[in-house]
Amino acid sequence: MSACITKELSCPGCGAVNKSRMWVEIDASADPEQREQILNETLFCWECPDCGYRAQMVYPCLYHDKERGFLVCLSPAGRTQQVIEAEQRHPALAGLKKRLVLTPAELKEKVMIFESGLNDVALEMVKLALQELTERKQQMKVEKAFFLTQSEELDYLGFSMFLRGEEKPVYQGVRLEVYEKSLRAAERVDFQESGFQLVDSALARTLLEQ
Ligand SMILES: [Zn+2]
Incomplete structure (x- = not known):
């Protein structure tokens, strides 16, 4: 199940307000492009369409790979209410790994580790x-x-x-x-x-x- 939301963001560079997409849930098999963007570290890069100002914009995101049996919850603020709610939506199943990470680099690393079949x-x-x-x-x-x-x-x-x-x-x-x-x-x-x-x-x- 993937979910993408649109939010209005004002640019710290020029102040222009533009709509920006945020991937709050990513399904590895349904969203190969977003998986790729996690691996090449561009998913959380934001660029202002008006002035070209670039920044990293990190927001909570749940990555799900059903085939390989893992879920990674990126939550920059740690174990928030949102993480607890995600836990309730995804109960513990045998063979399912669930991880919490704080940064996009850690999310990328977990995806690489589990895709390599490593512990x-x-x-x-x-x-x-x-x-x-x-x-x-x-x-x-x-x-x-x-x-x-x-x-x-x-x-x-x-x-x-x-x-x-x-x-x-x-x-x-x-x-x-x-x-x-x-x-x-x-x-x-x-x-x-x-x-x-x-x-x-x-x-x-x-x-x-x-
Ligand atoms: Zn701008």
Whole structure:
């Protein structure tokens, strides 16, 4: 089920009021164009038709992939009433993953992870270890880390790491056996699929500490 709403927005650049479309629900199979825009990071880019002013406009959006069995709820304000209502509309089903993300970059990452058939809890554990390694090596704090690519052929999982104050990321990779190990660890920890969950580095840290 997809849903697109139209809202009037006034441009911060020139003040002109124009109608703008917002995708509040996206269905992966029915909206291939919007899926593509999530992956190339343009869905939340807004441009003023009058003066060309560009800005990122992030709003709550629910992404649904029925075939692969996952739902990702993008909610910049976190666990809002809207998220709770979406939870009630999409009850827990066996095999259905439900995730909460705060940014378009995290939404893109979840889509990539689940489309690759990977387990995001295990991946967060890999990322955390890699992040600590990168911080030691670079003597700098890693602010954000994202899954980038998986290659069976090259025996490789790639990630981008954004160091504090740096615009360009550094790239880091691990062999697939590192992921396999994390996968076994992820199966042993107490993680239950229920409502829309934040599966991020904080969760990975908590699970690993147990
Ligand atoms: Zn404008």
